[in-house]
Amino acid sequence: MTEVGISDELIASDNEGRSAALASDYAALGENLSRRGIDIEAVTTKVSEFFVAVPSWGVGTGGTRFARFPGGGEPRGIFDKLDDCSVINQLTRATPTVSLHIPWDRIDPKELKAKGEAVGLGFDAMNSNTFSDAPGQAHSYKYGSLSHTDAATRAQAVEHNIECIEIGNAIGSKALTVWIGDGSNFPGQSHFTRQFERYLSSMAEIYKALPDDWRLFSEHKMYEPAFYSTVVQDWGSNLLIAQTLGEKAHCLVDLGHHAPNTNIEMIVARLIQFGKLGGFHFNDSKYGDDDLDAGSIEPYRLFLVFNELVDAEERDVKGFHPAHMIDQSHNVTDPIESLISSANEIRRAYAQALLVDRALLDGFQQDNDALMATETLKRAYRTDVEPILAEARRRTGGAIDPIAAYRASGYRSRVSAVRPAVAGGSGGIV
Numbered sequence: 001m002t003e004v005g006i007s008d009e010l011i012a013s014d015n016e017g018r019s020a021a022l023a024s025d026y027a028a029l030g031e032n033l034s035r036r037g038i039d040i041e042a043v044t045t046k047v048s049e050f051f052v053a054v055p056s057w058g059v060g061t062g063g064t065r066f067a068r069f070p071g072g073g074e075p076r077g078i079f080d081k082l083d084d085c086s087v088i089n090q091l092t093r094a095t096p097t098v099s100l101h102i103p104w105d106r107i108d109p110k111e112l113k114a115k116g117e118a119v120g121l122g123f124d125a126m127n128s129n130t131f132s133d134a135p136g137q138a139h140s141y142k143y144g145s146l147s148h149t150d151a152a153t154r155a156q157a158v159e160h161n162i163e164c165i166e167i168g169n170a171i172g173s174k175a176l177t178v179w180i181g182d183g184s185n186f187p188g189q190s191h192f193t194r195q196f197e198r199y200l201s202s203m204a205e206i207y208k209a210l211p212d213d214w215r216l217f218s219e220h221k222m223y224e225p226a227f228y229s230t231v232v233q234d235w236g237s238n239l240l241i242a243q244t245l246g247e248k249a250h251c252l253v254d255l256g257h258h259a260p261n262t263n264i265e266m267i268v269a270r271l272i273q274f275g276k277l278g279g280f281h282f283n284d285s286k287y288g289d290d291d292l293d294a295g296s297i298e299p300y301r302l303f304l305v306f307n308e309l310v311d312a313e314e315r316d317v318k319g320f321h322p323a324h325m326i327d328q329s330h331n332v333t334d335p336i337e338s339l340i341s342s343a344n345e346i347r348r349a350y351a352q353a354l355l356v357d358r359a360l361l362d363g364f365q366q367d368n369d370a371l372m373a374t375e376t377l378k379r380a381y382r383t384d385v386e387p388i389l390a391e392a393r394r395r396t397g398g399a400i401d402p403i404a405a406y407r408a409s410g411y412r413s414r415v416s417a418v419r420p421a422v423a424g425g426s427g428g429i430v
Contacts, residue, residue, distance in 0.1 A: 005083065005119075006090050006409045008397070014405040015394060022400055025387040033383075038355060040388065047351050048392035052282065052324040053097040053124035054339050056105050059084040062291065062329025070423070071334065072416035078105040079115055080419065084336055086119035091406055093398035094343045097124040099177075099325050102164045103134045109170035116171065124175070125217060125279070125323055126168035130157040131181035131225070144182040146202035147195045147231050154202050161206045169211055175278075175323060177252055178206065179219040183226020183233075192229065199231050200244055207245045217252035217278040217323070218242060222259060224289060234258075235267045242276045250278025254327060255294075255305070256285040265304040272312045272320065279323030280305075282346055291329040293338045295345030302345065303381050306353035314358060334412060340402050344389060351388050355380040 030040035059081050061071045075081045082098060089095045098121050105112075116123060130145035138156060143149070145157035157180075165176055182199065184190040207216055220238040223230055232238055235251060242249040251271050258264055271277035284292040284302070295302050312320050324346070330338045357376055364373035390400045399405035 006087055006406070006411055010409055011090070011397070011399050011405055014408055015400045018390075018400040019394070022387060022390050022394065026391050029384070029387045033355070036355075036357070043351060043354050043385075044388050044392050044395075046354060047347055047388055048093070048396055050324075050347055050350050051094055051096055052326055052343055052346050053099045054085050054088055054095045054326055054343070055099050055101070055127075055328075056081045056085065057101050058326060058328055058330070058339055059088075059335045061335060062331050069331065070421075071412075072421070073412050073414075073419050074422040076419055078107055078112065080415075081105070082115050082119050082121060083415075086121055087406070087411055088336055088339050088343065089121065090397075091393075091399045091402035092340055092343045093393050093396040094347055095326075095339070096120070097122045099124040099127060100168075100173075101127040101129060102160070102167060103129060106167070109167050112167075113171045123168065123171045123173045124325060125177045126164045126173050126175070127177045127179070128161045128164045130160055131179070141181075144195075144231075145180050146178075147180070147182040147199040149198075154198060158202050158205045162209045165206075165209050165211070165214070169214075174213060175215045175217055176206070176210070177217040177219060177325075178203070179221065179252075180231060181225045183223075183230035184228050185226060186228055190229065195231060196237075200241065203241065203245060203249075207249060210248055214248065215278060215323075216245065216249045218249065219252040219254055219257070219281070221254065221257040221289065235271070239271065239274070239276055242278075243274075249276075251276050252278045252281060252323075254281035254283065254289070255302075256281075256283050256289040256291060260285075260287065264301065265308050268305055268308045272308065272317060275319055277320075277322050279325060281325055281327035282342065283326065283328040291327065293328055293330075293333075293345070294326065294342035295349065296341075299345065299349070300381060302349040303352050304377070306349040307356060307377060310350070310353040310356065311358070336412070337403055337406060340406065344402070347389055347392070348385055351385040352380050352383060355383055355385070 033040045056078060060075055075084055085098045100123060130141050133140050139153040146154060148154050161176065161178060168176065210216055218232060218238055218241045220232045220234055221230060222233050232241065238251040242251050253268060255264060268277060282294045284294055284297045286297050326339060326342050328338065328342060361373060361376045364376060394400050
């Protein structure tokens with residue numbers, strides 16, 4: 001426990017006043033599910049064993065394209081970030097690992113590992129940054145990184161990714177996520193084929209540096225900051241990359257990296273079918289890559305994604321073990337509260353998907369009964385699984401109502417008193 005953390009006694013005290021109501025709600029839901037042939041205890045066990053990684057960058061206040069408005073108690077560095085991440089896990093018991101971003105979180109790996117152990121956290125996938133320039137780097141990424149026309153710039157980007165692997169290997173990570181902003185903003189600016197060839201060649205060098213037990217996740221995004229064309233624009237390009245590189249290469253799906261109304265759950269099914277689903281960056285969007293809290297806009301879509309994941313889980317698909325990570329940015333909320341909310345919403349979608357009557361659904365699909373097939377999904381989605389989520393948290397030492405417990409703890413006020421205030425600033429385009 002860190003000196004600015006939340007005491008177990010406070011969580012226990014907050015739970016005490018909510019336990020009787022939870023017990024009643026849990027028993028009522030259990031009786032309802034029993035009539036549907038579902039064992040609530042089996043579902044609760046699975047939910048309590050489902051984890052999602054939090055992003056180190058997510059505990060700081062995010063910004064808009066125009067400006068950033070920092071909140072109180074902004075983390076001063078990776079140690080403060082890990083303190084904040086440990087609070088999220090204390091309350092939810094759903095986020096025992098952190099996904100780091102280099103160079104933002106660069107520090108001696110021994111110190112990183114020691115700090116993680118001290119606050120009870122492990123490390124998930126590493127994330128490289130070649131979409132912005134770091135102070136002192138020799139070559140700029142203004143016109144690209146892994147696909148740049150200049151060989152020295154590409155080599156610099158490759159070396160940065162290899163450094164991320166080395167840091168991750170020292171702290172217990174087992175994956176590298178590569179997202180690049182490479183592309184073009186004007187027709188004719190880049191030769192599409194040669195640009196993609198340069199990217200594949202650079203990624204092959206990174207792939208060769210992977211330890212045997214690691215995976216490489218490539219992440220597609222249709223636009224931003226390259227608005228005319230993007231090198232890894234869609235899941236088709238992403239699949240080509242994974243198939244070209246080898247069996248350790250997989251596709252990472254960010255829910256905000258698609259055009260509006262894209263059938264993301266079908267993309268997930270396709271990647272599962274061909275053994276190339278690496279994992280997720282969970283968030284939500286209204287218009288584009290908004291990086292909103294998971295489930296805040298399209299909770300049914302999140303459920304439909306998990307419907308495909310649970311289907312694969314129950315079919316025991318070979319090699320199926322996707323990584324689950326949150327990737328979101330906060331501008332008007334307390335980042336810790338938003339990450340707590342997202343972790344709970346992700347578990348909610350998983351719990352709801354576990355309630356789908358698979359045999360019944362298969363029969364309706366076989367009979368082409370579209371109405372009853374979709375009603376079968378809706379019945380699971382409409383079920384209030386909050387008692388399952390709360391009970392899973394309570395049994396593992398978390399809070400029945402994690403946001404209420406967080407606010408009662410006064411954590412934000414306490415860290416604000418010891419962390420210097422951060423000034424806001426322009427996003428650079430106004």
